[in-house]
Amino acid sequence: MTLYATRIHADTATLTVVSHDQGVASWAARYFGPWWYASGVEALGPDDSADGDAVVFADVNPRLAGSIAALVAEDVHDETEYAGTRTLVARRGSITYAVQPDEELAYQVDSRRLVVAGHQAEPVAVAAARLVRESVRGRLARAGWTVLHASAATRDGKAVIALGGRGTGKTTTAVLLARSGWGLLANDRVFARLEEDGGVAILPWPSAAAVGIGLLDAIGRYDSVRARLAEGERLHPTQHPAVTRALVDGRREPLRRQDERELKAQFFPDQLADWLGLGLSAEARVAGLLLPRISPMATAALAEDDHEPSEADVFPTGKEDRYPDVFGLLPATGAPGVAALAEHLAGLPRRSVVLGHDAEASGALLAKVADELTAAP
Template identity: 60%
Template sequence: MSLTATRIHADTATVTVASQTAAITDWSARYFGPWWNAAAADDPGPGSLADGGGLVLADVDPGRVDDIAALVADCGPEETIYANARTLVGRADGITYAVQPEERIGYQANGRRLVIVGGELEPVAVAAARLARELVRGQLLADGWTVLHASAATQNGDAVLTLGDKGAGKTTTGLLLALGGWGLLANDRVFVRPEPDGRVRVLPWPSAAALGLGLLDATGLYDQVREKVLAGGQLHPTQHPTVTQALVDDRREPLWKDTGKELKPQFFPDQLGSWLGLTLATEARAAGLLFPTMSPDAVPALVENGRTLTDADVFDQKTEDRYPDIFDLTPTTATGTQALTEYLARLPRRSMVLSHDTNASAALLTKTAEELITTR
């Protein structure tokens, strides 16, 4: 049976997602889109494993899940949590087998060649995109890139990176600048790499964008998102069902889990353009750093708080908060982190207080960001 394929390029990294089901490869094309230059490919071979890239073969095949589960059982599996699901992992003859029994998904990995099978289309499509991104990530890390916990917005190729702890306003800053005409490079994390000429290149990290109900309402985006949902539009499946129901019921106040974490609408990357009208940028060079603090009732203003780049802003093997590397896709040693910190330390920076007054916050951000890229 013929395969459909989506090829993904990010700098020197290449991954191909192939499937007998076009909806699976379409999902990856939609997920990575312009951020990582995803496009339909004629076949899964050239440009993937043959050129040192990666290959993900994904299909709906319930019988194959049982076959992989049997192989995992024969390996004396270890149990872990992967992608929020109980996962059994076994290894034999250089091949990693994994199965998620409740989700009915099986995995088989041999180097950069991954096979994913499952009982239903959507979980397989989600898993294929996740592993494609991890394959790209592994190649970029091996090539000297580092993952930085920051949002990024660009103007004429210059990027302003926004750093801070959770809740500091990284996503809000990126969104407000993008609504003001800047290109959105990332809303939560980016790839960065110092170059010999002193520049720091920046690449996007495609992911579902979490934007709170209150933020959508304050920026005037809530009504158009609700209209899309009422018309049958589907947001990312990681979104909690209560968020969808809140949009249907026209409830705008923030939703919270018992743990204190806010439940937010989760947008596919392509919906940032088609639903919200934002422009996505594909690459830039770092020109300045912003360190916001969110204070709901404050008057937005520049402040002196002494915040600088810290180890917590850089994701490495010790601080990465995503998925355990059960398929051995991540290099064991990072390169360029010290040089990166030194290069970023030379950039102009500003600290500021933002508030729930989005108009005043947006005005301050735009003025400050434009000053940063002109004084670099």
């Protein structure tokens, strides 16, 4: 029986997704795409081996899923939440077994062989992508890479990164720069590492890209996205149904959860190019920092307020908000050199900017400032 494979490569980390379902393997290629140099291998035979230092086996296999679920139920297990879903976890030696009953998904994971089985192809494909990302993240962390809460846009190998908390405008900054001809490397998180030559290298954190309804409207893409959805095309399945309904119904006001966080449209990486006309970028060196703040009634302008980079801008490996390390794929101590990285970023040129709802004016200001930050040799 034919096996299909997608190979993913990020810096020194290589991993292969293998499945009997071509759609699962294709999903991985689409999800990681040019950000992590994903490439498909269409006809991997049963006697062939997948190159790379780890393999994710992902299949629609209810029998295997049931066997793992029974093992977890019979064994001593913990209950936690992973990817927003109740997850039961048991460990035997170096192997972690887990089951997500509501998603009908089961996992069997060690450092090199990661298995996910389920009842339907799409949940299996989504779960496999998460395992790939967490496995690669662990390997990058061991190689000195740290995850920053930042967006990034690049040009000619140089990057500006936008720092700040939720709602400050990191995604808006990256999207507006990408509309001005820059490459979009990250819209919320980015891998960063202080190199021996004193520069800071960055890599993408592949994920569904969250873009607010207001931003879609401001950049003139709301109507085209709505038309695609009305014709039956789909955005990423993690998108909240309320967002889909609002877009199809033609409602343009931002949607918010009970905790006031905005519900946003969730785009596959390839849809950033196909649907929004944005170019993507896979790697760069940081030349400067942008510190945005959105003020709807304001005119786009430079600002006086400042934010000095610190370890607070880092996602600690042991304190993940949505994807805790239930499978033991991350190093216990985190990536080394976080303090040195933060100190170096604090020494780079930076500019604070206020962004209004005039996307053209805000984009022009960001492009001008980004040009200045990357002008130095």
